[in-house]
C-alpha cells in the first residue's frame with residue numbers, strides 16, 4: 149500500500165487495559181464537542197427565524213421574508229451580512245486556539261477545557277439576553293473563544309488519556325458529541341421557531357452544553373503526559389496506574405518521562421514546529437482540517453434546510469433535514485468508533501472519500517437534470533426527491549465515519565509532546581478558517597456554480613483521497629510517544645525525518661546516553677525506590 153508505512157503495532161506494547169475510569173473520563177471530556185456542535189446546529193436555524201431577523205437585521209428581513217420571490221432559485225438565499233454574523237465566531241475561535249495552546253502546554257489540558265466552557269457559557273448568556281447587534285457580536289466572540297479553547301485541548305486530552313489500542317475510538321467521542329450537539333440544536337430550533345422570541349431560547353440554550361462541560365472539567369484529572377511535562381512525576385505515575393488499572397506501568401511511564409525531557413529542551417514550540425523534522429506532521433495538521441472542510445460537509449450541515457426546500461420539502465424542510473442528516477451523521481459516527489482501531493485510519497479515510505465522491509457526482513447529475521440552471525424544478529415527484537435525499541444521506545455517512553472524526557484524531561496523535569499543543573492549535577485554526585470561508589461563500593457559490601457546486605467539492609474529495617493513499621502512514625496501534633518512527637519508515641517522509649533520533653525511545657532497563665536524561669530518569673528511579 150502506497151502510504152501504509154509500517155506495521156500496526158510497531159513492536160511496542162504497553163500493559164494495561166481500557167478501564168471504566170478512562171472510559172468515563174473520556175466521555176466527560178468529549179462533552180467539549182457538544183458546545184461546538186450545538187452552535188453549528190443552532191446558528192443556521194436562528195438566522196432564518198423571522199422575529200430574529202426583524203429585530204437585528206431589518207434590511208435582511210425586508211429582503212428575505214417580505215420579498216421571497218427571486219428569478220433564480222439558486223440565488224435567493226444570498227445575504228452576506230447574515231453569513232458574516234454566523235461565521236464571525238470561527239475567526240474568534242481561530243485566535244483563541246493560539247492562546248489555548250500556551251495554556252494547554254504550561255497549565256494543563258484540563259484548565260484549557262474549563263476556560264473553554266466558561267467563555268462559551270458567558271457567550272450563551274449574552275446572546276440569549278441580546279438587545280442589539282453589539283450584544284450579539286460580543287456573545288458570538290465569547291462563544292468562538294470557548295470553542296477555540298475546547299477544540300484545542302479536548303482532542304489532545306483524549307489521545308493522551310487513552311490506552312494506545314483504543315486511542316482512535318476514545319478520541320472519536322469528541323466528534324460524536326459534536327454530532328449530538330448538532331442534532332439536539334436542530335431539533336430545538338424546530339420547536340422554538342414556533343414560539344414568540346423562540347430565538348432567545350435557542351441561543352440561550354447553549355448554556356446547557358456549556359454547564360455540562362464546565363462541571364465535567366472540574367472533576368477531570370489531567371493527563372499523565374501533561375503532569376510530567378509540568379514536573380509532577382510522582383502524581384503522573386500514580387495517575388497512570390489508576391487509569392491503566394495496573395501497578396506496573398513502568399514501560400509507558402519511562403517513555404513519557406523521556407518524551408517530556410525532549411520536550412523541555414524546546415523553549416519555543418512555534419519555531420520548533422516549523423523545523424524540518426516536524427514537516428510531515430505540520431503538513432497533515434494543515435491539510436487534514438482544510439480537506440475536511442473542502443469535502444463540502446458543512447454545505448449540507450449549515451444549509452440542509454435550504455437544500456431540502458429547494459428539492460421540494462416545503463415547510464417541513466428544516467425538521468426533515470435535522471432528523472435525516474443529523475441522525476445519519478450521529479449514527480454513522482458509531483461505525484467509526486467501532487472500526488478505527490481495527491481497520492485503521494487509512495481504510496476509513498479512503499473508503500469514506502470514495503463513497504462521498506460517488507454520491508456527489510450522483511447528486512450533481514440528479515439536480516442538474518431536474519433543476520437545470522434556472523433552479524426551477526417545476527413539479528418534483530416524491531420518488532425523485534427521495535432519491536436525492538438518499539444519496540445525501542450516504543454522503544453524510546461517508547463523512548461521518550471518515551473525515552469528520554479523523555480530522556480531529558489524526559492531528560492530535562501525530563505530534564511529539566513538545567509541539568503537540570501547538571500542532572493542535574494549527575489544526576483548529578485551519579479548520580476554523582476553512583469553516584469560515586465555506587460558510588461565507590457558500591450562498592455566492594450556489595448562485596454561481598448552481599448544481600456544479602457538488603462537482604466543485606467532488607474534485608477536492610478526489611484529490612484528498614489520493615493524497616491520503618500516497619502520503620498518510622497508518623497510525624493505528626502505535627503508542628503516541630512512539631509516533632516519530634512512522635515518518636522515518638515512510639517512502640516519502642523519510643527524507644524529512646531520517647532515523648537519527650538522538651534519544652530513541654526504548655524501555656527500561658537500558659543504557660542511558662545523555663547526562664541530563666540519565667539524571668532525570670535516576671530521580672524517577674529513586675522516587676520509585678522510596679515508594680517501595
Ligand SMILES: OC[C@H]1O[C@](O)(CO)[C@@H](O)[C@@H]1O
Nearest residue numbers: 188326327446449477552555
Ligand atoms: O459532523 C459535521 C461537523 O463536523 C465538523 O466537520 C467538525 O468535525 C464540522 O465542521 C461539521 O459541521
